[in-house]
Amino acid sequence: xxxxxxxxxxxxxxxxxxxxxxxxxxxxxxxxxxxxxxxxxxxxxxxxxxxxxxxxxxxxxxxxxxxxxxxxxxxxxxxxxxxxxxxxxxxxxxxxxxxxxxxxxxxxxxxxxxxxxxxxxxxxxxxxxxxxxxxxxxxxxxxxxxxxxxxxxxxxxxxxxxxxxxxxxxxxxxxxxxxxxxxxxxxxxxxxxxxxxxxxxxxxxxxxxxxxxxxxxxxxxxxxxxxxxxxxxxxxxxxxxxxxxxxxxxxxxxxxxxxxxxxxxxx
Amino acid sequence: xxxxxxxxxxxxxxxxxxxxxxxxxxxxxxxxxxxxxxxxxxxxxxxxxxxxxxxxxxxxxxxxxxxxxxxxxxxxxxxxxxxxxxxxxxxxxxxxxxxxxxxxxxxxxxxxxxxxxxxxxxxxxxxxxxxxxxxxxxxxxxxxxxxxxxxxxxxxxxxxxxxxxxxxxxxxxxxxxxxxxxxxxxxxxxxxxxxxxxxxxxxxxxxxxxxxxxxxxxxxxxxxxxxxxxxxxxxxxxxxxxxxxxxxxxxxxxxxxxxxxxxxxxxxxx
Numbered sequence: 001x002x003x004x005x006x007x008x009x010x011x012x013x014x015x016x017x018x019x020x021x022x023x024x025x026x027x028x029x030x031x032x033x034x035x036x037x038x039x040x041x042x043x044x045x046x047x048x049x050x051x052x053x054x055x056x057x058x059x060x061x062x063x064x065x066x067x068x069x070x071x072x073x074x075x076x077x078x079x080x081x082x083x084x085x086x087x088x089x090x091x092x093x094x095x096x097x098x099x100x101x102x103x104x105x106x107x108x109x110x111x112x113x114x115x116x117x118x119x120x121x122x123x124x125x126x127x128x129x130x131x132x133x134x135x136x137x138x139x140x141x142x143x144x145x146x147x148x149x150x151x152x153x154x155x156x157x158x159x160x161x162x163x164x165x166x167x168x169x170x171x172x173x174x175x176x177x178x179x180x181x182x183x184x185x186x187x188x189x190x191x192x193x194x195x196x197x198x199x200x201x202x203x204x205x206x207x208x209x210x211x212x213x214x215x216x217x218x219x220x221x222x223x224x225x226x227x228x229x230x231x232x233x234x235x236x237x238x239x240x241x242x243x244x245x246x247x248x249x250x251x252x253x254x255x256x257x258x259x260x261x262x263x264x265x266x267x
Numbered sequence: 268x269x270x271x272x273x274x275x276x277x278x279x280x281x282x283x284x285x286x287x288x289x290x291x292x293x294x295x296x297x298x299x300x301x302x303x304x305x306x307x308x309x310x311x312x313x314x315x316x317x318x319x320x321x322x323x324x325x326x327x328x329x330x331x332x333x334x335x336x337x338x339x340x341x342x343x344x345x346x347x348x349x350x351x352x353x354x355x356x357x358x359x360x361x362x363x364x365x366x367x368x369x370x371x372x373x374x375x376x377x378x379x380x381x382x383x384x385x386x387x388x389x390x391x392x393x394x395x396x397x398x399x400x401x402x403x404x405x406x407x408x409x410x411x412x413x414x415x416x417x418x419x420x421x422x423x424x425x426x427x428x429x430x431x432x433x434x435x436x437x438x439x440x441x442x443x444x445x446x447x448x449x450x451x452x453x454x455x456x457x458x459x460x461x462x463x464x465x466x467x468x469x470x471x472x473x474x475x476x477x478x479x480x481x482x483x484x485x486x487x488x489x490x491x492x493x494x495x496x497x498x499x500x501x502x503x504x505x506x507x508x509x510x511x512x513x514x515x516x517x518x519x520x521x522x523x524x525x526x527x528x529x530x531x532x533x534x535x536x537x
Contacts, residue, residue, distance in 0.1 A: 013459075016466070034358070037351040041412045041493075051408040058406060078309070086306035089299065124522045125515070128398065128486040132503060137323045138316045189283075216396040220489060226399070230490075233402045245395065252394035 062242035069240060076218075076225035077247055083145045083224050084210035090146070091153025091210075092203055098158030100187070103165035115158070122155035127213050131222040142223030149210045149217070156209075160202045164195040201263045208259035215248045327508065334516065335509035342498050346517055349494035350525070352412055352487065353480035356419025361473050363420070364427035368465075369457060371428060372435035389432070392425025397483040401492035412493030419480050419487075427472055434468040435461055471533050478522075478529035485518045 015023040067073070101107045102115035127148055134144035134151075168191055176190040218226025225244060232241040284292065369375045371385030400421040404414035438461050446460035488496025495518060502510040 033354070037355055041348065041351055041355075041416075043413055044411070047409055047411075048413060051413075055407045058403075082306040082309050085302055089303045089306075120523070121519065124482070124519050124526075126482055126486045128489060129499070129515070129518075133327070136327065136503075137320050143316065212394070212396065216398050219398060219402070229399065230402065233406060236406075238406075245399070248399075249391055249394040253390050 058238055061238040064239065065242035065246055066239035067243045072228060073225075073244060073247060076228040076244070077251060079142055080214040080224035080226075081211065081251070083142050083149060084207060084214045087146050087149030087153055087210050087214075088203065088207045090150035091157055091206065094150065094154035095157035095161055098154060099161035099165060102158060102162035105166055105168070115162075119155055119159045119162075122151065123159070127152050127217055128220055131217040131220050135221050140221040140223075145214060145217050145222035145224055148222055149213060152213070153206050153210060157202060157206055161195065161199055164198050165191055168194045197266055201266050204259050204262045208255045211255040212252050215252070330508040331512040333509065334512040335507075336513060338510045338513045339517070342495060342514060342517055345495045345498050346521055348412055349484045350481060350521065352415040352419055352484040352494050353477060353525075355416045356484075357423055357473060357477045357480050359416065359420035360423035360427055360476070361469075363424050364431060365469070367424060367428040368431035368435060372432040374438075375435055375457065375461065385432075389425045389429050392421060393429065395422065397422040397480075398486060398490055401487045401490045405491045410491035410493070415484060415487040415492035415494055418492055419484060422483070423476050423480060426476055427469070430472045431465055431469050434465040438464045467536055471536055474529050474532045478525045481525040482522050485522065
């Protein structure tokens with residue numbers, strides 16, 4: 001082997017996918033998929049081109065955002081926040097049995113599998129799909145939204161909590177059990193103290209997520225600011241829609257900042 | 268040491284919490300109870316709906332069974348479209364997220380002003396839900412998959428850029444310095460010094476976002492932005508519950524498959 005092959009004088013960037021051949025295959029596959037999917041979607045280019053002037057038109061109509069109907073706006077926002085808050089609390093309560101059942105080290109096998117099945121199934125369906133069913137069952141309004149978010153929160157918190165419970169140190173559990181404690185006492189005195197601080201962080205995170213989701217499930221009639229937003233869009237009321245969008249961005253940013261702050265404090 | 272002090276240090280009875288902790292715990296409980304009461308009372312809940320909810324639910328389940336499998340061939344193309352929307356949207360987001368991440372990272376942005384612009388774009392992109400982006404793009408491009416792709420891209424850009432920007436801020440300074448020492452310009456430092464370092468984060472978050480996007484795309488049809496959601500919405504409005512069940516099961520399958528694929532790829536990378 002020549003020295004130049006072992007110690008080349010020019011540097012080549014190492015390929016991303018192991019070897020150069022594999023990188024070429026990956027790029028070819030990506031380009032192939034791109035061509036196939038774009039052609040498969042029947043993209044109407046004339047309509048896209050027509051869209052740009054319309055985008056500018058909508059953008060112009062959005063300015064200045066119309067805060068004149070601030071009462072409608074604040075009512076929707078408060079409803080969203082209430083929905084998120086109530087849903088988080090209900091979700092926390094419901095998540096405890098789910099978490100206990102879905103923790104491999106606590107629950108008997110059949111119960112564990114059933115709870116895991118519930119978690120996998122519940123996580124898969126989008127909040128909006130769940131909201132439709134609750135709207136069918138409980139009518140239009142914030143109750144459907146509250147139940148949707150509560151359901152989604154219970155599943156999410158249940159999953160996170162179950163993982164924490166599975167990672168608990170065994171020593172304290174055995175120590176409490178050795179004193180003759182029953183199942184409930186073991187959970188309260190050995191598991192709760194170990195998972196509590198992490199659980200509070202996850203709950204705050206979920207509260208933040210619920211605020212974000214509460215702004216959207218109104219689109220299918222489940223209350224909150226989403227309902228107001230959807231209505232203003234369908235009436236081409238773009239300056240009011242802009243006001244709502246700005247408020248949502250502000251609320252979500254605030255929620256995220258709060259959640260980050262609390263979790264930093266906990267650490 | 269007096270008897271009282273001894274008693275305080277070695278109490279006969281074990282208490283889990285000190286008096287101060289008990290007070291704090293009660294204050295927390297009160298605050299949470301107050302929050303619960305406020306949020307629930309103001310929602311003016313119609314409790315009558317709860318009375319027959321279980322009957323309604325059972326009724327719904329009965330009407331859904333058995334699933335009408337003959338509907339399956341009809342929804343195969345919309346299912347593929349759903350995945351296309353998620354994939355193309357993620358791909359577009361990936362392209363735009365790289366410059367945005369460099370703009371929003373403290374150590375690579377030009378000045379305080381550009382950093383603020385980058386951060387504002389991140390927050391705006393992330394705060395608006397995919398479905399709300401969908402509403403906006405349907406108003407612009409009309410109903411169809413194009414609006415869906417744009418909506419997915421608009422939401423994902425901020426998600427990807429935020430995580431990549433964090434990775435850029437944590438990039439190893441030694442490698443950047445080494446590239447700079449060879450006389451590389453700013454662009455070359457970014458491409459050869461920083462980009463390779465953030466590549467694993469970039470690919471990992473993109474794949475992760477893709478599987479979230481498959482789930483999001485399943486409902487974009489509700490606002491007219493293409494995909495399987497349109498058929499789900501139509502079936503619900505026609506009270507064709509047996510079709511609804513087929514669509515739900517189909518969504519379940521594609522979401523689970525994409526989640527498994529994404530987890531597999533991420534497992535291979537890290």
